[in-house]
Amino acid sequence: MNSSVKSVLETRTARFRASKLAARVVLAIASVAATVALANLSGARTVRAPSDRPTAPAQPNMAPATPAGDPPLPERLSETGLYVAGSTSEIAPDNLPYAPQYPLWSDGATKRRWVSLPQGKRIDASNPDEWQFPIGTRFWKEFSFGERTETRYLERVRDGSFRYATYVWDRARRDALLAPQAGVQATREIRPGVQHDVPSDGDCRACHEGRRSPVLGFGALQLSEERDPLAPHREPQPSGGLDLAELLKRDLLRGLPVSVLSRAPRINAPSAEARASAGYLFGNCAHCHNGSGPLASLGLNLDQSVVEVGDRGYQQMRANLVGRASRFRVPGQMRSLRIQRKNPVSSALWFRMQSRFAAAQMPPLGSKLVDTEAVRLIERWIESDGRPSASLHD
């Protein structure tokens, strides 16, 4: 330590020593901070959605912000263009259904999704891993826990940015109403004592703005015609749904490289579990843990590229995990690894997936229930270290 810094530190230490009263003040401030924080922690869970209208839990009841040049979002889902006029069940013909092959775990919600492209516009797929969508593109995703609970909305607006909103279904399921920017706590009990929360605008951005394109689940790998038969929570293609071939057939894509056109994209891995595990991590984790977004400095890249040759994409993903030090320490360990080879229960990745302690769980938001099917898949994958098992064939 150089002398000037040392001098500064010594002076500060002397000042801090000046009075026992100062120490009391320190603790007094800390106690006030704790009180405020505790109030926030407990208060955030107290608001319940009433029958007809979502309410803000802890922040002002602000509607999502309106970008300059765009009209404000409609108050009702039925006014967004998802349905034919006068209906909240019949989808307007311009809105095309799709289902990604590696769906995001959302506590067991059943989901339906639609996309609407502006008339005559195409998606720029020249970067096949980060499609660019024309201004005016809109997505809807409906979440049901037994019955429709919320429908999320994503739109690319005139200034090129995206806006996020969610509509909460009223108890009679007649229509869904625009949720406030702060989200809505406890809209529906999905397990005894476990409530589904509608995300805030900040929650939306936390996941969707972790990579170049905020559109998740709608890309070359997710829409490949060659779907992974072992993907957790795999869904059948919806009737008349879009996949990569259908997008090309309808001339809705431009610039897709020939290498991607020539063969349906897939993750090439040494075993079925390895392929499905890599796909699960891609679909559930890579929107934050990738090599280009704000968390790239963590050095944890679970992304998959459709232009990788052979199993290089899988091997790169595996090399990010197996034997690599984790900043998170599994309880009882002085030093943890993201994946300890052939030892799932000692691996930080497995531990965080099967935890729902808020400060340990992965994903850190958007889920209150462990994805047991995925945890079992990851266990098998780690135990086998990606080698083909006798019972499954790729």
Added chain:
Amino acid sequence: MKRNLIATTALFSSALIGLAAWFSSRAATGAPPSANSAMPRATAPTGSAPAVPNSPSNAARRTREALVARGEHLVLTAGCHDCHTPLKMGKNGPEPDMTRMLSGHPDKLQLPPPPAAAMPWIASIAVTNTAWAGPWGVSFTANLTPDEETGLGAWTKDEFILAIKTGRHHGRGRPILPPMPIPAYRNFTEEELTAIFSYLGTIPAIKNQVPDPLPPPSAPKHG
């Protein structure tokens, strides 16, 4: 250790009374001199006159210095040291250990399980003021020094701003737990948070791997 815990907890519980006493003494005697006013700055200008006073590079340097000075002022007045600089016991009682300035909970300090809370008491704190136990589990204050591996050295300014604004680690990860006063700090402007982050980048880097939070006994599932 147990005695220290009890003593510190007692101090904590009487802290509000202490605050009231401090305010009354302040009213009687006048405000104490600002902690900031007489304190040399780690990054203050050295005093050597620039060769070209109005050159763009000097202007940029002065802007940078002003930003760092502003950040230091905010760190001092927002109470960051209170929890992120460990307390040690001195002859006058608990005092900040400035050899560990803003480095968070000391990784070598092994703590026993916290005492069980008995209502209406809901929280307890370790003698260092860097480990807090309450309904959220046990939280340990973070290393704010620019150490690449264990502090903020690998963080970007945007991550830092987003973390404070959202109350999430890195701005998109786990929740930042009490007693971090996110509801107050999220009212900092981006300029103020930029200044704080800039200042934190100038303090001595200290390698100190702060433990991860521990779950409360009632946590639904934790391995």
